Amino acid sequence: MYNPIKTLKTNTIGTLNMLGLAKRVGARLLLASTSEVYGDPEVHPQSEDYWGHVNPIGPRACYDEGKRVAETMCYAYMKQEGVEVRVARIFNTFGPRMHMNDGRVVSNFILQALQGEPLTVYGSGSQTRAFQYVSDLVNGLVALMNSNVSSPVNLGNPEEHTILEFAQLIKNLVGSGSEIQFLSEAQDDPQKRKPDIKKAKLMLGWEPVVPLEEGLNKAIHYFRKELEYQANNQYIPKPKPARIKKGRTRHN
Numbered sequence: 001m002y003n004p005i006k007t008l009k010t011n012t013i014g015t016l017n018m019l020g021l022a023k024r025v026g027a028r029l030l031l032a033s034t035s036e037v038y039g040d041p042e043v044h045p046q047s048e049d050y051w052g053h054v055n056p057i058g059p060r061a062c063y064d065e066g067k068r069v070a071e072t073m074c075y076a077y078m079k080q081e082g083v084e085v086r087v088a089r090i091f092n093t094f095g096p097r098m099h100m101n102d103g104r105v106v107s108n109f110i111l112q113a114l115q116g117e118p119l120t121v122y123g124s125g126s127q128t129r130a131f132q133y134v135s136d137l138v139n140g141l142v143a144l145m146n147s148n149v150s151s152p153v154n155l156g157n158p159e160e161h162t163i164l165e166f167a168q169l170i171k172n173l174v175g176s177g178s179e180i181q182f183l184s185e186a187q188d189d190p191q192k193r194k195p196d197i198k199k200a201k202l203m204l205g206w207e208p209v210v211p212l213e214e215g216l217n218k219a220i221h222y223f224r225k226e227l228e229y230q231a232n233n234q235y236i237p238k239p240k241p242a243r244i245k246k247g248r249t250r251h252n
């Protein structure tokens with residue numbers, strides 16, 4: 001987390017401001033919540049009725065607790081003020097247009113593989129995640145906003161892999177000779193994560209449709225182009241011929 005205090009302020013004060021605005025103008029509010037509300041889960045897969053297992057003072061706390069209190073505020077405004085809320089618990093998502101410096105695992109592994117750098121696995125790589133492609137998430141969010149489901153809904157792809165399997169898969173799809181490098185484990189890193197999406201299927205008629213490899217190939221294509229673009233676009237000023245006056249040197 002780049003700036004924990006800003007993260008906490010955005011999730012708490014930001015959500016409070018938006019709820020106040022929604023109340024004033026009579027709008028329906030969508031909270032982009034997260035699988036991180038489940039913390040390092042003791043229940044697997046995670047369904048919406050699981051209360052979670054979060055360290056309130058750990059390195060992830062400003063994000064996790066910030067999102068948890070954002071959910072609390074949504075339901076307080078719903079019950080006390082009649083604000084309409086929709087709460088999506090978004091599981092790990094990836095796709096084109098992720099930031100090069102995002103720092104999450106998908107962009108890190110793809111960029112490392114494309115550049116022949118070691119793929120950095122934190123800990124043993126036995127921790128699991130399930131990744132959804134961005135267009136599936138967008139369709140889920142639209143379906144949620146158009147539904148009458150005001151309680152939280154998981155949106156994610158339940159296909160679960162270890163991070164090490166994931167590193168190998170990305171290496172193969174890129175066709176990279178990169179090594180896999182094991183670094184120290186991240187503190188409080190959730191050891192398992194996989195969404196239970198029964199509720200979204202039943203109440204929104206939604207489920208992810210983009211297979212993992214297809215999504216990864218699209219993300220790889222995007223990052224390959226971005227790297228080419230950056231390599232070809234160093235800004236070297238070149239005066240146009242018409243501006244170069246014959247026989248005269250300018251002294252500034």
Ligand SMILES: O=C(O)[C@H]1O[C@H](OP(=O)(O)OP(=O)(O)OC[C@H]2O[C@@H](n3ccc(=O)[nH]c3=O)[C@H](O)[C@@H]2O)[C@H](O)[C@@H](O)[C@@H]1O
Nearest residue numbers: 034035090091092093104105108120121122127163186189
């Ligand atoms: O999308 C989500 O649900 C959450 O994803 C992330 O949390 P996390 O699941 O830890 O996502 P990554 O940072 O991408 O890490 C996934 C796993 O890969 C590992 N990892 C990450 C980066 C890396 O270079 N190497 C590596 O092994 C991490 O230790 C972790 O076990 C973000 O911290 C949250 O903002 C977000 O809500």
